[in-house]
Amino acid sequence: MNKYATTLARAMEAKSMRIAALAREVGSSASYISQCKAGKLPLSDAFAEEVAALLGVAPQDISEQYARKLKAGAALESMGVRSIAAALPRGHVRLEPLAEFGPLMEGMSYVVMPEALVRKKIGFTPLEQVRYGFNPSKAMAPDIEYGALFLADASQTAPDEVIDGMVYAYRLYGRPNVRRLLVRKRRLYVGGHNASAAPTLLSDDDLEQLSIGGLVIGAY
Missing domain, CATH: 2.10.109.10 (Umud Fragment, subunit A)
Structure with a gap:
């Protein structure tokens, strides 16, 4: 699991945020969020800011796409x-x-x-x-x-x-x-x-x- 997925998983645990609840909040699917959390898929920069705001983290820490755009x-x-x-x-x-x-x-x-x-x-x-x-x-x-x-x-x-x-x-x-x-x-x-x-x-x-x-x- 990469550092972005690790940060995402830890932030979700810290906020007691369930996969289904997060998916519902950002308008995505539970399957997609689950795979992002496990590091099997990258979290799209399209969701990064909204997910980050819900979890209280920086978007570039949970999305490689977002981090690459900043760089x-x-x-x-x-x-x-x-x-x-x-x-x-x-x-x-x-x-x-x-x-x-x-x-x-x-x-x-x-x-x-x-x-x-x-x-x-x-x-x-x-x-x-x-x-x-x-x-x-x-x-x-x-x-x-x-x-x-x-x-x-x-x-x-x-x-x-x-x-x-x-x-x-x-x-x-x-x-x-x-x-x-x-x-x-x-x-x-x-x-x-x-x-x-x-x-x-x-x-x-x-x-x-x-x-x-x-x-x-x-x-x-």
């Missing part, structure tokens, strides 16, 4: 990425967050990045279609590391227009992910970095719960 803030600042509190600096562009994959932290709705740094990744994709996000999955490592900043073409959202073998940011049953989508005999599959691993077929029920946020066109 990413310092890294992005060194790259010239900043929240817009003043006028847009010359040679920089403003990027909006991709829903469910950003923003970087509370109170930060968009980022500013050097245009040359962005153009190097997006090629001829129109800037107005580009969104930023943070990778919540380890499936695409080392190409796209867990917690890495990525750029996506938010105009590419139709499941029937998926480009075989390309990487997409999507939500499946409400959970955000960044993985490779494959088309086989008009059926959609989910894969990862390892091309030798068998991809997972998305059933008709899965497709009803699939929401594509955009085509990933670059990562840092």
